Amino acid sequence: MLPADRFGRCPSGKIVNDLVWLAAERVGMDTNILAQAIISGLLMGGVYALVAVSLNLIFGVMKIINFAHGAFMMLGMYFTYWVSIFLDIHPYFSLLISMCALFVVGFLIQYGLINRIIEGPEHNQLLLTLGIALFLENLALFLWSPNYRMVQVTTLAGAMHIHKLMFSTPRMIAFGAALTMTLLLYLFLTKTDSGKAIRAISQDREGAHVIGIHRKIIYSVAFGIGAACVAAAGTMITPFFYITPTVGMVFVITAFVIVVLGGLGSFWGAFFGALIVGIAESLGEVLLPGSLKQVPIYSIFILTLLLRPKGLFGKKHV
Amino acid sequence: MPSLKIENLSKSFGGLMAVNHVTFEVAGGEILGLIGPNGSGKTTLFNLISGFLPHDTGSIYFEGESLVGLKPHQICKRGIGRTFQIVKPFPHLSVMRNVRAAVFNRGKEIKQANRQSESLLEFVGLWLKRNELAGSLTLAERKQLELARCLATQPKFLLLDEVMAGLNPVEQKQMIELVIKIREGGVTIIVIEHTMRIVMTISDRILVLCFGEIIAQGGPREVAQDPDVIKSYLGEKYRFV
Amino acid sequence: MSRNGIPKVLFFWFGLTLISILLPFLLPSYFVHVLIMILFYGYLGTSWNILGGYAGQFSFGHAAFFGIGAYASTLAFVNWNISPWIGMVLGGLLGMLLGLLIGSLCFHYGLRGPYFALATLAFAELLRLISLNLDVTGKAMGILIPLKGNAPLSFQHESKIFYYFVILLMFIGVLWVARWIDTGKIGDYLAAIREDEDSAEAIGVNTFSYKLLAILISGFLTALGGTFYAQYFLYIDPPVTFGVDTSIEIFLRPIVGGVGTVYGPIIGSFVLGPLGEVTRGILGGYHGVHLMIYGAILVGVIIFLPNGIYGWLSSLKKKH
Numbered sequence: 001m002l003p004a005d006r007f008g009r010c011p012s013g014k015i016v017n018d019l020v021w022l023a024a025e026r027v028g029m030d031t032n033i034l035a036q037a038i039i040s041g042l043l044m045g046g047v048y049a050l051v052a053v054s055l056n057l058i059f060g061v062m063k064i065i066n067f068a069h070g071a072f073m074m075l076g077m078y079f080t081y082w083v084s085i086f087l088d089i090h091p092y093f094s095l096l097i098s099m100c101a102l103f104v105v106g107f108l109i110q111y112g113l114i115n116r117i118i119e120g121p122e123h124n125q126l127l128l129t130l131g132i133a134l135f136l137e138n139l140a141l142f143l144w145s146p147n148y149r150m151v152q153v154t155t156l157a158g159a160m161h162i163h164k165l166m167f168s169t170p171r172m173i174a175f176g177a178a179l180t181m182t183l184l185l186y187l188f189l190t191k192t193d194s195g196k197a198i199r200a201i202s203q204d205r206e207g208a209h210v211i212g213i214h215r216k217i218i219y220s221v222a223f224g225i226g227a228a229c230v231a232a233a234g235t236m237i238t239p240f241f242y243i244t245p246t247v248g249m250v251f252v253i254t255a256f257v258i259v260v261l262g263g264l265g266s267f268w269g270a271f272f273g274a275l276i277v278g279i280a281e282s283l284g285e286v287l288l289p290g291s292l293k294q295v296p297i298y299s300i301f302i303l304t305l306l307l308r309p310k311g312l313f314g315k316k317h318v
Numbered sequence: 319m320p321s322l323k324i325e326n327l328s329k330s331f332g333g334l335m336a337v338n339h340v341t342f343e344v345a346g347g348e349i350l351g352l353i354g355p356n357g358s359g360k361t362t363l364f365n366l367i368s369g370f371l372p373h374d375t376g377s378i379y380f381e382g383e384s385l386v387g388l389k390p391h392q393i394c395k396r397g398i399g400r401t402f403q404i405v406k407p408f409p410h411l412s413v414m415r416n417v418r419a420a421v422f423n424r425g426k427e428i429k430q431a432n433r434q435s436e437s438l439l440e441f442v443g444l445w446l447k448r449n450e451l452a453g454s455l456t457l458a459e460r461k462q463l464e465l466a467r468c469l470a471t472q473p474k475f476l477l478l479d480e481v482m483a484g485l486n487p488v489e490q491k492q493m494i495e496l497v498i499k500i501r502e503g504g505v506t507i508i509v510i511e512h513t514m515r516i517v518m519t520i521s522d523r524i525l526v527l528c529f530g531e532i533i534a535q536g537g538p539r540e541v542a543q544d545p546d547v548i549k550s551y552l553g554e555k556y557r558f559v
Numbered sequence: 560m561s562r563n564g565i566p567k568v569l570f571f572w573f574g575l576t577l578i579s580i581l582l583p584f585l586l587p588s589y590f591v592h593v594l595i596m597i598l599f600y601g602y603l604g605t606s607w608n609i610l611g612g613y614a615g616q617f618s619f620g621h622a623a624f625f626g627i628g629a630y631a632s633t634l635a636f637v638n639w640n641i642s643p644w645i646g647m648v649l650g651g652l653l654g655m656l657l658g659l660l661i662g663s664l665c666f667h668y669g670l671r672g673p674y675f676a677l678a679t680l681a682f683a684e685l686l687r688l689i690s691l692n693l694d695v696t697g698k699a700m701g702i703l704i705p706l707k708g709n710a711p712l713s714f715q716h717e718s719k720i721f722y723y724f725v726i727l728l729m730f731i732g733v734l735w736v737a738r739w740i741d742t743g744k745i746g747d748y749l750a751a752i753r754e755d756e757d758s759a760e761a762i763g764v765n766t767f768s769y770k771l772l773a774i775l776i777s778g779f780l781t782a783l784g785g786t787f788y789a790q791y792f793l794y795i796d797p798p799v800t801f802g803v804d805t806s807i808e809i810f811l812r813p814i815v816g817g818v819g820t821v822y823g824p825i826i827g828s829f830v831l832g833p834l835g836e837v838t839r840g841i842l843g844g845y846h847g848v849h850l851m852i853y854g855a856i857l858v859g860v861i862i863f864l865p866n867g868i869y870g871w872l873s874s875l876k877k878k879h
Contacts, residue, residue, distance in 0.1 A: 065673050116862050123617050126673045127814065128861045134807065134854030142848045249803070253684070256677060290692050298681045298688070305678050306668040368761065389767075390760035400761055408754035419747040423763035426744050471763050 045278020046175035052258040054229035067129040070248025071136035076231025106227025140245035170239035327376035338530035351521030399473035409453030420470035597832040604812035604824030606780035612819035614773040615753025620679030626800030628782025643714035647786035654782025662774035687801035701796025817869030
């Protein structure tokens with residue numbers, strides 16, 4: 001197939017087209033498959049971006065590595081599942097409810113549990129969030145069994161076909177929603193007073209030896225927002241992702257890789273890191289057999305930790 | 319042969335010259351006072367000598383051998399000990415164990431290590447507190463502990479970083495006596511201090527650092543009357559009587 | 560001292576030894592199994608503790624060593640008929656090599672705290688993925704160890720009592736190693752590294768070498784545990800050997816019982832073991848449900864008993 005066929009007259013499109021063609025030839029695979037892989041990777045990357053950026057928020061503000069982030073996403077997904085079944089509505093409509101619910105959960109966890117040990121050694125915080133993750137994931141296992149569940153959608157399902165490439169509608173919506181949320185979060189942090197207060201608190205850690213109630217509440221709000229965002233990501237992927245108690249685990253590890261790659265504490269690092277990882281994972285899926293698709297991700301993770309712990313855009317010294 | 323010889327030593331952090339082509343020597347058995355305003359590079363100089371920071375250019379020779387590229391524990395084994403500006407004891411270990419860990423630098427036998435630790439604690443005056451957790455000590459006691467730990471490695475050269483800071487006059491007097499006793503044992507010492515009275519009293523010579531450069535060196539009286547020093551550091555009101 | 564001059568402590572140890580030897584013969588099979596599991600995780604926990612507790616480097620990926628030991632001895636037995644006892648030592652050596660690899664990389668680049676923990680997790684996951692995709696390791700189906708009946712020389716027996724004594728001896732061995740490390744130069748050096756690495760360097764501790772030593776010993780011992788597991792359950796697969804859950808089960812006991820103490824891991828094991836069994840009995844069903852309780856306990860311990868159960872008991876003793 002001639003390069004000109006695909007993207008028509010658009011010049012940048014033609015450049016992309018040529019690059020894809022070259023890459024496909026190199027690897028010896030169908031350009032279609034390669035292009036498709038890049039697209040699905042990019043779409044998923046958008047979702048990863050929301051997960052990573054919210055994880056990054058929690059780390060940036062409180063220096064907490066939140067192992068329970070995946071569990072929050074899982075809870076958001078189950079929440080959406082039950083709400084959409086009981087109220088017989090499209091899962092997208094449960095977005096606000098699941099976000100509010102997880103905000104409360106996050107707030108309470110930070111306020112009641114994490115705040116108590118926030119002055120202590122770092123590894124304690126890691127263990128605490130791990131304990132919370134263990135508890136939540138296995139509670140879900142106990143309550144709802146490991147059986148995979150799926151939300152059935154009839155509207156806004158299906159796919160669009162453009163130039164022989166398939167764009168799955170739910171994935172596009174998830175991508176769009178995730179990007180919107182990410183942007184909203186960014187605007188919140190940079191333009192609103194509360195957002196600025198949260199960022200101010202994160203800059204000034206050396207001052208307080210005893211954290212006052214003011215700081216405790218801000219931490220809890222930040223944590224709640226992080227949880228709400230990742231729950232939103234969960235809600236948006238329910239139309240095309242199986243729901244099971246351990247679904248969060250993969251996401252949280254991927255999010256760690258992204259945040260470390262992009263640079264702990266860097267918002268845009270997490271964002272672009274997510275897109276890169278999304279595409280890398282998707283390409284890995286096409287090029288490598290079986291579950292080996294995660295090998296490049298873990299390898300990138302280790303290499304980043306070893307060689308450039310600040311990540312690609314990191315500001316804060318690790 | 320001088321004990322320590324530093325030639326053209328430089329270190330910069332992202333464009334800022336923390337230590338700028340510093341050259342000086344320290345003779346064996348002398349106490350060299352190192353003074354200068356905050357941020358003048360004194361602690362950075364200590365970090366460079368003790369191996370905690372890699373240098374950019376220049377050389378560091380101790381007893382004729384280069385220290386460049388060595389890791390801190392290797393430099394300690396060569397005979398250079400240091401204290402930290404913010405004391406770093408091992409908080410959850412007993413005072414005894416704090417010192418003993420350092421004593422093991424020179425020997426493996428447990429009973430002997432215990433004995434040596436006890437005598438070192440006696441020397442600095444902490445023997446009564448030997449079974450207390452290091453984290454529960456007062457600031458003065460922690461400084462004594464840090465000194466004991468340093469001495470346990472049997473150093474020939476000591477880098478003392480603001481060892482008097484935060485102590486009351488009585489504690490300071492005790493510390494000064496300790497430092498003098500150590501020098502009498504044949505140890506060469508560089509002392510970083512901010513309290514002028516102390517520096518002038520115990521130092522044989524003084525080095526003045528400002529913005530990473532040496533602006534004066536010599537005996538205490540000389541330095542105190544040096545116009546550059548008075549302008550940039552001491553202020554016009556200071557008089558050494 | 561009791562009246563006839565024999566110290567009470569001796570009675571205690573004698574009694575304990577007697578009980579340990581007689582117990583498996585007196586208890587029904589299920590309880591022997593529970594005891595074996597308690598000693599097993601106590602063994603693994605103590606091995607982990609050498610790196611995590613003494614040296615202060617928390618590893619979240621100890622399953623890597625565990626799995627390598629399990630697969631090494633199993634593959635040697637299944638493919639070349641090498642006795643699992645020899646395979647165990649082989650596995651231990653491989654565990655040591657793995658520790659050398661992971662340790663050299665991580666410590667050379669100065670990974671500490673949570674970053675080291677995450678790196679070890681990544682290594683374990685890599686091994687899991689590799690074993691999941693290699694034919695040689697049986698992929699997802701894992702490997703079944705062929706039944707040999709009563710064959711102690713092939714590390715197999717139909718009665719649990721055999722396994723009980725093996726793990727009891729292994730545990731006593733690892734306890735001895737832990738005590739030997741704890742008292743003396745290595746113990747002081749590791750403690751110094753744990754408390755403040757910079758300070759340790761300043762007093763002449765080669766922090767890189769000693770951390771490496773800790774991971775070598777820990778890796779070796781943990782790998783031996785992997786072989787025991789393989790021979791006891793006679794089946795291994797990637798998730799059970801290299802999985803995150805396994806890593807978590809390994810470090811949970813020391814943390815609950817008391818990190819950095821000699822007896823912390825076994826205390827933690829005596830608490831978590833029966834608790835896990837009871838939970839599984841009551842809540843039944845799905846694999847991993849007991850982890851819910853473990854998670855809650857972990858949260859509780861971190862907040863209320865940061866020095867673990869042993870630390871809490873010690874502080875109670877001090878008050879008297």
